[in-house]
Amino acid sequence: MDTVVVTDVPRAPLDAIDRLAGYGVATVHEALGRTGFLGPGHRPTHLGRRIGGSAVTVLCWPGDNLMIHAAVEQCRDGDVLVVTTASPCTDGMFGELLATSLQARGVRGLVIDAGVRDIAELHEMAFPVWSRVVSAQGTVKSTAGAVNVPIVVGTQTIRAGDVILADDDGVLCVPRDEVAGAIELAQARVDKEEAARAAFRTGQLGLDRYGLRDKLAALGVRYMTAAEYGTR
Template sequence: MSNLGYRVIENIKRPSEELMKGFERLQVANIDDSMNRMGAINESIHQMNGRNVLGPAFTVKVPSGDNLMIFLAIEKAKPGDIIVIDGDGNMERALVGEMLAKFAQSKKIGGFVINGCIRDYDVVHKMEIPIFAKGRTPNGPFRNGPGEINTPISIGRKVIFPGDIIIGDSDGVIVVRPEDAKDLQKKAIEIEQKEAAIIDRIEAGNGMDIEWIYKKLEAENCEIIKGE
């Protein structure tokens, strides 16, 4: 009998190292453009210590303000896994602080993405392990449970499945299904090359070609009035 809301799924299917490596040098913004600008997690979850994140999602769902199952998730995750935590967006209690961050770093966890808060910021923001969260508060969490590990979760308007590829930089976090990865990598590289050519033109003093804007305005009957 399944105990919904209080269960742990230990084994998940992770994307290959080769597949994830294809995202290493790509900007989150360009990957998002490749997804019709619809792939990013809500902007409220942002970089807390200047470290980029890339790896498979190891998901955790916890009650608001409770971190019991996060301890267990760190223990069971593999090196490189990203602990993605649905903490219900609670801003009243921190779910991860110095102790859990150091525990995760000692196990070579790939990082945290937290729909909630951290604490012990003076220490945590200097650590090597990447951390993305909504904010920080000194209030500590409860450790009562229940919770779930490696079930689908929803954070920042995105559904995340265990094993999804999590990519984060200073712009924010994006979620990629492994079966979409190769196509998105190709598209993001094409966008990167196109943008580089535009920037080269601008820096050479040749401005930007915006003829397409005039064509769009004309097609939509925009009235352009010359001033005196």
């Protein structure tokens, strides 16, 4: 492990991040060809929050949150802290005190590939967290790691400055230089879905709108009456 703290990470414009976050994780994920999703393992500690921000990445040793403290100094308004460990860890590496420090710097939330604690306090603070587990088990501050280096979280490699979107559906990573294109693709998907929604309100079926009857026939699906099925 290269034990460094990288200090001059470029970030996407906040107005572009905010616009992209407004579409939601599922919409952007589909618009980008189903790429960037971290997987189902990171769940929100509290429902109803939707955030977007620039990633400040942290690589820690299991059970050791020293580098999270080092990362706080590198955070700016509009960032999202993204933490992983060198090997699997379920300890509660983050809690109310660190959240207080991050909120003071304008950080929008935390994504952590380990555990979090002080859930009631985090809820009261309205500080959103996506984690693998909730655990009261504490940590030490003894071993050097790295800040703002590429890390792997779930199924994705995340680089400092990449855009992180998170809501009740999970967490998505969008490369920093793809944000503008992602906004265009997400808006096109929203327009397409709104047209479908309007059609469904009039009673049109997905089977007809999406041409699925022909697909069912091609797959060998047959329609039979109950009487016909019962006499087979």
